[in-house]
Amino acid sequence: MNEVFFRLRICFAKQGRLRWLSHLELLRAMERLIRRSGLPYATTHGFNAHMRFAPGPALPVGTSGARELFDVWLTEYLPPAKALACLGLAAADQIPIHEVCYVPTQLRGLQSTHNLESYELRLLSPDRDLAALQAALDELLDRETLTLVRREKSKDYQTAMLIATTPLLKVDATDGSLRLSLTLRSSEQGAARPESLADLILGEQGSVLEVQRLSVSRDGEGS
Amino acid sequence: MENLWPRIEGLLGQATRPSRYINHEYQSVHCKDAEYRAVFAYPDVYEIGQSNQAVNLLYDIVNRLPGCAAERAFLPWVDMAALMRERGLPLFSLEGMWPLTGFEMLGVTIPHELAATNIIELLDLAGLPHRSCERLDDVAGTVDNASGRWPLVVGGGPAAFNPEPLAPFFDVIAIGESEELICELVAKHRAWLATPGGRLNDLLCSLAEVEGIYVPSFGSQRRVRRRVFGGFAEELLPKTNIVPFCETIHDRLAIEIQRGCSRGCRFCQAGMTYRPVRERPSDMIVQAAMQGIACTGFDEVSLVSLSSTDHSHIEDILRRLQQCFAGTGVSVSLPSQRLDAFGVDMAGLVAGERKSGLTFAPEAGSQRLRDVINKNVSTDDLLLAIQRACEGGWRRCKLYFMIGLPTETDEDVVAIADLANAAYIAAKDAVPQCERGKIRISLSVAVFVPKPGTPFQWSGQLPLAEVSRRIGLLRQAGLAKAISLKWHDPQVSQVEAVLARSGREVAELIEAAWQEGASFAAWTERFDYQQWLVAAERCGIDLDAAAADDYRMDEPLPWQHIETGISQRYLEQEWQCALEGQVTEDCSFARCTECGVCLTADSGGQRPRIVLEGERHE
Ligand code: SF4
Ligand code: SF4
Numbered sequence: 050m051n052e053v054f055f056r057l058r059i060c061f062a063k064q065g066r067l068r069w070l071s072h073l074e075l076l077r078a079m080e081r082l083i084r085r086s087g088l089p090y091a092t093t094h095g096f097n098a099h100m101r102f103a104p105g106p107a108l109p110v111g112t113s114g115a116r117e118l119f120d121v122w123l124t125e126y127l128p129p130a131k132a133l134a135c136l137g138l139a140a141a142d143q144i145p146i147h148e149v150c151y152v153p154t155q156l157r158g159l160q161s162t163h164n165l166e167s168y169e170l171r172l173l174s175p176d177r178d179l180a181a182l183q184a185a186l187d188e189l190l191d192r193e194t195l196t197l198v199r200r201e202k203s204k205d206y207q208t209a210m211l212i213a214t215t216p217l218l219k220v221d222a223t224d225g226s227l228r229l230s231l232t233l234r235s236s237e238q239g240a241a242r243p244e245s246l247a248d249l250i251l252g253e254q255g256s257v258l259e260v261q262r263l264s265v266s267r268d269g270e271g272s
Numbered sequence: 273m274e275n276l277w278p279r280i281e282g283l284l285g286q287a288t289r290p291s292r293y294i295n296h297e298y299q300s301v302h303c304k305d306a307e308y309r310a311v312f313a314y315p316d317v318y319e320i321g322q323s324n325q326a327v328n329l330l331y332d333i334v335n336r337l338p339g340c341a342a343e344r345a346f347l348p349w350v351d352m353a354a355l356m357r358e359r360g361l362p363l364f365s366l367e368g369m370w371p372l373t374g375f376e377m378l379g380v381t382i383p384h385e386l387a388a389t390n391i392i393e394l395l396d397l398a399g400l401p402h403r404s405c406e407r408l409d410d411v412a413g414t415v416d417n418a419s420g421r422w423p424l425v426v427g428g429g430p431a432a433f434n435p436e437p438l439a440p441f442f443d444v445i446a447i448g449e450s451e452e453l454i455c456e457l458v459a460k461h462r463a464w465l466a467t468p469g470g471r472l473n474d475l476l477c478s479l480a481e482v483e484g485i486y487v488p489s490f491g492s493q494r495r496v497r498r499r500v501f502g503g504f505a506e507e508l509l510p511k512t513n514i515v516p517f518c519e520t521i522h523d524r525l526a527i528e529i530q531r532g533c534s535r536g537c538r539f540c541q542a543g544m545t546y547r548p549v550r551e552r553p554s555d556m557i558v559q560a561a562m563q564g565i566a567c568t569g570f571d572e573v574s575l576v577s578l579s580s581t582d583h584s585h586i587e588d589i590l591r592r593l594q595q596c597f598a599g600t601g602v603s604v605s606l607p608s609q610r611l612d613a614f615g616v617d618m619a620g621l622v623a624g625e626r627k628s629g630l631t632f633a634p635e636a637g638s639q640r641l642r643d644v645i646n647k648n649v650s651t652d653d654l655l656l657a658i659q660r661a662c663e664g665g666w667r668r669c670k671l672y673f674m675i676g677l678p679t680e681t682d683e684d685v686v687a688i689a690d691l692a693n694a695a696y697i698a699a700k701d702a703v704p705q706c707e708r709g710k711i712r713i714s715l716s717v718a719v720f721v722p723k724p725g726t727p728f729q730w731s732g733q734l735p736l737a738e739v740s741r742r743i744g745l746l747r748q749a750g751l752a753k754a755i756s757l758k759w760h761d762p763q764v765s766q767v768e769a770v771l772a773r774s775g776r777e778v779a780e781l782i783e784a785a786w787q788e789g790a791s792f793a794a795w796t797e798r799f800d801y802q803q804w805l806v807a808a809e810r811c812g813i814d815l816d817a818a819a820a821d822d823y824r825m826d827e828p829l830p831w832q833h834i835e836t837g838i839s840q841r842y843l844e845q846e847w848q849c850a851l852e853g854q855v856t857e858d859c860s861f862a863r864c865t866e867c868g869v870c871l872t873a874d875s876g877g878q879r880p881r882i883v884l885e886g887e888r889h890e
Contacts, residue, residue: 069290081569092601
């Protein structure tokens with residue numbers, strides 16, 4: 050039987066308390082949300098069928114995401130506004146659903162195509178001022194390779210490959226907090242954590258208070 | 273009350289599984305305006321407690337009472353508890369993130385004996401004095417509802433049928449089913465709170481009048497009758513189900529399709545203490561499953577009860593659910609398999625291609641011993657069930673046995689191996705030659721723990737040294753290679769027995785073991801027998817004797833004042849039948865054997881299986 054599917058891309062936020070969810074927990078929450086939304090989701094074949102979906106790149110526990118993506122296959126076309134309304138209703142106030150759109154079904158998985166991740170980090174730096182941090186950042190950007198440490202393991206990245214746009218350090222006008230925005234490119238080398246880069250900029254006493262992924266996108270798509 | 277969230281959130285980066293603490297799950301009830309607030313706490317981590325039906329049931333019921341709000345609380349894992357103590361943060365409720373001390377009532381589930389030290393941990397972390405007498409110190413009779421500082425601490429659950437070991441820690445203990453009891457308790461508590469100058473003693477006296485409520489400070493002279501929820505078949509509770517973020521141990525929609533089991537296994541406490549058997553009608557179950565999946569988004573519904581395949585309409589229910597969930601990726605599951613061909617057929621109906629493994633519990637190896645414990649299955653039943661399972665596509669099965677059952681001999685122990693080997697041969701014969709290598713049978717063996725309220729309540733537990741010898745016998749009995757053998761730690765079972773069958777004197781042991789660091793005793797990696805030995809030594813309790821000594825038939829038992837509804841005469845008679853190896857029939861399918869539970873005037877002594885009119889199989 051030739052089945053026709055429609056691939057619905059859901060753009061949502063993982064924020065507030067939900068930033069403490071693991072990738073798997075978030076996927077389970079999305080699956081349940083879709084199931085109770087009543088959308089005509091497609092299932093894989095076989096008796097133990099499950100929902101056909103493709104998640105965006107994983108977010109670690111503790112990191113929030115402003116515009117995360119999740120694709121689900123539908124067996125029927127529903128006008129996007131209708132689909133959005135169904136999802137919004139089922140999401141209650143837990144997971145804000147920003148928008149939905151249809152994308153070609155034959156696209157590859159989001160995790161392999163979407164290689165740019167833009168972040169904003171809130172930093173605490175008791176011992177270095179903005180100028181000192183900027184100097185540290187500039188010095189890092191001049192290096193050919195960056196050695197990032199995560200869970201006591203270090204890994205080298207080509208600076209030009211990893212850093213997609215020049216990172217911006219600033220003091221937030223509204224709350225006076227220190228912010229770092231940057232876009233990282235994942236490659237065969239794997240994805241780097243923005244906190245590891247921030248750790249290099251911050252002094253001994255500095256720390257990362259909050260990490261938010263602003264968006265995921267593809268090279269050439271802009272973020 | 274202070275919302276502790278900002279301070280709790282600050283710790284989450286260092287805690288394992290932060291999703292345990294974030295709350296705001298779909299369908300949880302938040303910040304309801306209420307004049308009476310209750311918190312239901314489960315003495316284990318979120319993923320265990322949130323899977324527990326009782327917490328969800330009570331939460332749902334109290335949230336529906338006008339003017340009342342219910343919240344949930346779970347014990348944080350040890351890493352989080354240490355962080356909280358370091359920062360001086362008390363145990364908090366999930367919804368409001370409030371300290372538990374700010375509630376009018378704190379309900380604590382007593383799910384099993386090994387949770388005892390976790391209950392102390394819970395009270396301690398909440399900042400409450402452990403003992404009821406320290407909280408309700410009213411020697412002068414001056415404490416009234418205006419000066420009382422602590423919530424009313426209520427216990428209840430499957431392990432409360434001998435309430436004595438934990439009695440000093442609770443203000444009141446609910447015995448039996450709580451659906452109606454909780455409403456009466458809340459009403460009386462509220463009335464007392466609203467009475468100017470209400471004395472504490474007045475409250476306890478008025479609560480003691482509620483059927484099923486035990487007030488430990490009044491002593492064990494007064495008899496307390498187990499509460500039975502008569503409306504079980506008329507209504508499906510809970511009406512709403514919380515959808516957790518954190519993966520729980522039973523991460524699915526649970527529908528209780530039946531309460532009670534009348535098979536009459538003589539070791540089984542639940543089988544004796546949840547009688548009579550009550551069934552929910554099949555239409556109600558099917559409707560609840562469809563509606564529940566639609567409003568929660570779960571991908572599995574579990575039809576729970578002590579013996580779900582005994583529901584008189586189980587086949588019809590399963591077929592209808594199969595039909596309505598076809599193609600949706602939603603599956604149906606049964607928690608346990610009946611040990612016969614019908615059980616396997618029903619398991620086949622829900623399993624589809626997901627034939628990971630089947631679990632059977634013959635409990636004893638020889639027919640003689642199975643007759644003693646009244647496990648009414650024959651070797652042929654088991655072999656036929658295994659054969660059917662293998663023909664149906666299963667390749668793995670797990671068999672549960674107990675060692676140290678009353679009257680057990682060495683031959684009975686060796687018979688476990690014989691039965692397992694026979695099961696393996698039956699399995700091999702039932703599958704094509706090329707599939708034989710895939711067959712795996714695992715034996716899981718636990719030491720028998722005598723439980724109050726059962727015909728075996730007088731029996732002691734097999735001493736540890738003898739357990740070791742019998743384990744040796746089984747190990748040497750020549751199990752086929754494809755059969756693996758796993759033991760439930762006998763020391764854990766010993767502590768369980770001590771906590772199950774002792775009197776109030778072991779309250780001290782529980783507190784001492786907690787001081788020695790015993791918490792999460794039901795978690796294999798956390799159980800440390802040494803802590804219990806040291807604690808026992810400190811309290812002058814002999815663990816070996818407390819677990820292994822028999823009670824005489826004519827001596828008063830520590831739980832004598834708790835009436836489960838099963839008559840003393842019936843238990844004695846069943847014990848006698850056990851010794852003679854005589855079986856007693858299941859009253860759901862044969863005649864009433866007069867256990868005493870349904871012997872009311874209007875039933876004329878015969879009410880074998882309570883179902884609604886029109887639901888009975890002809
Ligand atoms: S079948 Fe036996 S062991 Fe199982 S619940 Fe019933 S009485 Fe208990
Ligand atoms: S009184 Fe009779 S019918 Fe009722 S539970 Fe006991 S044995 Fe069964």
